[in-house]
Amino acid sequence: xxxxxxxxxxxxxxxxxxxTRDNDMNAxxxxxxxxxxxxxxxxxILVSVxxxxxxxxxxxxxxxxxxxxxxxxxxxxxxxxxxxxxxxKTENHVPEEFFRxxxxxYIITADDTVYVDSPHGAVHGFKDTDVKGxxxxxxxxxxxxxxxxxxxxxxxxxxxxxxxxxxxxxxxDEKHCVGCGYCVQACPYGxxxxxxxxxxxxxxxxxxxxxxxxxxPACVVVCPVEARLFGNLKxxxxxxxxxxxxxxxxxxxxxxxxxxxxxxxxxDKEVR
Amino acid sequence: MLEAVTQGFLYPNEVEVLWSLLIVxxxxxxxxxxxxxxxxSLYHVFGREELKPVAxxxxxxxxxxxxxxxxxxxxxxxxxxxxxxxxxxxxxxSAMSGFGYIYTFYLIIxxxxxxxxxxxxxxxLAQESTGLKKLFYSLLSLGVxxxxxxxxxxxxxxxxxxxxxxxxxxxxxxGYVGFLFGSLKSNPWxxxxxxxxxxxxxxxxxxxxxxxxxxxxxxKLKGKTVDSGCMQxxxxxxxxxxxxxxxxxxxxxISMGYEGEESWAAISQLIGGRLQFSYVVLQFIVCSxxxxxxxxxxxxxxxxxxxxxxxxxxxxxxLLIQVLAMRWNVVIGGQLFSKSLRxxxxxxxxxFGREGLLVAxxxxxxxxxxxxxxxxxxxxxxxx
Numbered sequence: 248x249x250x251x252x253x254x255x256x257x258x259x260x261x262x263x264x265x266x267t268r269d270n271d272m273n274a275x276x277x278x279x280x281x282x283x284x285x286x287x288x289x290x291x292i293l294v295s296v297x298x299x300x301x302x303x304x305x306x307x308x309x310x311x312x313x314x315x316x317x318x319x320x321x322x323x324x325x326x327x328x329x330x331x332x333x334x335x336k337t338e339n340h341v342p343e344e345f346f347r348x349x350x351x352x353y354i355i356t357a358d359d360t361v362y363v364d365s366p367h368g369a370v371h372g373f374k375d376t377d378v379k380g381x382x383x384x385x386x387x388x389x390x391x392x393x394x395x396x397x398x399x400x401x402x403x404x405x406x407x408x409x410x411x412x413x414x415x416x417x418x419x420d421e422k423h424c425v426g427c428g429y430c431v432q433a434c435p436y437g438x439x440x441x442x443x444x445x446x447x448x449x450x451x452x453x454x455x456x457x458x459x460x461x462x463x464p465a466c467v468v469v470c471p472v473e474a475r476l477f478g479n480l481k482x483x484x485x486x487x488x489x490x491x492x493x494x495x496x497x498x499x500x501x502x503x504x505x506x507x508x509x510x511x512x513x514x515d516k517e518v519r
Numbered sequence: 520m521l522e523a524v525t526q527g528f529l530y531p532n533e534v535e536v537l538w539s540l541l542i543v544x545x546x547x548x549x550x551x552x553x554x555x556x557x558x559x560s561l562y563h564v565f566g567r568e569e570l571k572p573v574a575x576x577x578x579x580x581x582x583x584x585x586x587x588x589x590x591x592x593x594x595x596x597x598x599x600x601x602x603x604x605x606x607x608x609x610x611x612x613s614a615m616s617g618f619g620y621i622y623t624f625y626l627i628i629x630x631x632x633x634x635x636x637x638x639x640x641x642x643x644l645a646q647e648s649t650g651l652k653k654l655f656y657s658l659l660s661l662g663v664x665x666x667x668x669x670x671x672x673x674x675x676x677x678x679x680x681x682x683x684x685x686x687x688x689x690x691x692x693x694g695y696v697g698f699l700f701g702s703l704k705s706n707p708w709x710x711x712x713x714x715x716x717x718x719x720x721x722x723x724x725x726x727x728x729x730x731x732x733x734x735x736x737x738x739k740l741k742g743k744t745v746d747s748g749c750m751q752x753x754x755x756x757x758x759x760x761x762x763x764x765x766x767x768x769x770x771x772x773i774s775m776g777y778e779g780e781e782s783w784a785a786i787s788q789l790i791g792g793r794l795q796f797s798y799v800v801l802q803f804i805v806c807s808x809x810x811x812x813x814x815x816x817x818x819x820x821x822x823x824x825x826x827x828x829x830x831x832x833x834x835x836x837x838l839l840i841q842v843l844a845m846r847w848n849v850v851i852g853g854q855l856f857s858k859s860l861r862x863x864x865x866x867x868x869x870x871f872g873r874e875g876l877l878v879a880x881x882x883x884x885x886x887x888x889x890x891x892x893x894x895x896x897x898x899x900x901x902x903x
Contacts, residue, residue, distance in 0.1 A: 344534075344535075345531070345532055346531045346532055349530075349531050351528075361861075363528040363859070363861055364528060365528070365530075365531055367531070368531045390530070399703075399704070399705060401612075402612045402613065403612075403613045403614065403615065403703070404610055404613055405605050405609065405610060405613040405615035405616040405618070406601075406604040406605055406608050406609065406610060406616070407608055407609075407610035408604075423601070423604060423608070424597070424598070424601075425596050425597065425598050425599075425601045425602060425604055425605065426596050426597015426598045426601075427592075427595075427596055427597070427615065428537045428538060428595075428597075429613070429615050429699075431532075431537055432537070432538065432703055432705065432706065432854075433703055433705050434705060435704070435705035435858055436530070436858070437529075437530025437531075437532050437533050437857070437858050437859070438530075438532070439532065440532040441537060441597055445597075446597030446598060447597055447598065503704055503705065504704075519858075519859045519860060519861070
């Protein structure tokens, strides 16, 4: 506009042209704003819709720059003493009828019958089996929260009370949880429960309060046979990272797409 | 709670059934809303004139059920005082986070529709009454007293518009409830994309059925006869929606059995065992077969009016039980077997207590009390 005024009638033609260009610019600007608006809206919708779907199957979450915790259970080592369950109960004040961790015993007989038990989570270990018949193999499998990379429980929590920390630990904010129990239903491993006194969701935290002080989870510390290991997956020198590199590893229910960070050495096909 | 009777191996945290009777009641009441609203919309949007006798009642019923649809959830939540977290800090990756918004939106739609439909009555009652009563009705009508033909025509247009948005909202509300269950891959009994559609169809069935039963009872109490065309039409719709509903329910079961995935061994044991009565006997044999035949007869043959009404009412009662059984079998049934697929637990609701039978009965009775109160304030039965 200013340009036109200065040039005045002398450059009538130019004035017209400049005006036209100015109009074009206005139109272009409008078009640009409109297009940008639509693009932003479109991508906004796309992002929100895509965030509704989990990126199932992704190998590992990024975590913070240096730390991503992982847990290894060596079923070949576990002797079913139940010390881990007891330590967990004491350390975390777990209510008597619920479990943040437990141990299962599998007995498979020659006729392919599978017997599984976990008397009171194996907090007192196991008694001799009364299974009759020719026992072909038997083993113990410690269970705990899998701290999944694509955790179902995190996905379904309607208020964001269940979340994943930078180090890949899945936690529950008990001050925000409404106690709807949707996460309990969504966990395929039965690792969650509603705490009877707090009336919020509760589960294994890999003893986050200890880990942040540089200590190991209570169950790892008391295990007499090193069937449980915990460490930083991003440190190539850590035992967990080394075992992951060197051993044949399984995870529970991989078909769910949850990508657990609790890994099992010597996992049998009968274990669910 | 009564001690659970377990069989086989369960993960130790699974012994107690977490989602109780109240979570059975929640989709049941929500379903009644959807069905009643559809009936009211058949008249208001699709111009099914024969449904006029129950159209206003259907709308009030939908509103009354809707008012109490959340209450079972509030009684169930560990921290009901934090219930609004779902709207204040929603996490949109969760299907459940949409509930607050969908519910509120739908409640507003239904409340607005009721206001527009009953506005002429409010104005008339304000004009006919005096004193506090006059003030009450004037406040209710929000001070709008224009009942000219032009104004009523506009009201009608707005009502049609609201009912038209209301239908997809009703479908979303109930389809969403089905999605809550259907989207949980952790549970093979729940995880099926058919779940939202099954929930929606059974919702419509239960809604129409509750209208038929209530309509018949209320007319009986009033010493009046039910409108023949209306009853015939309701029975026809009930039959139609039920055919779709039961087909989908069977389809779901057949696919599960035919695919025979790893979980089928546990599910088939569940159906043949702990759910045998509520699923096989109640949901399918008794409460599906009998109404299917009866409603077929009502719809295809010309019967004596009293016989037709009787068959319609019996079928509706059976279908109300069928849908309740279906909700029970989904919600409770899905928690009776272990996610390890190796064992089962049991559930029997207690009578007293926060999530007991008594609370459930009171909560279920509340919408009917509300309907009665609304009728005292704004009589919704058309004067003959």
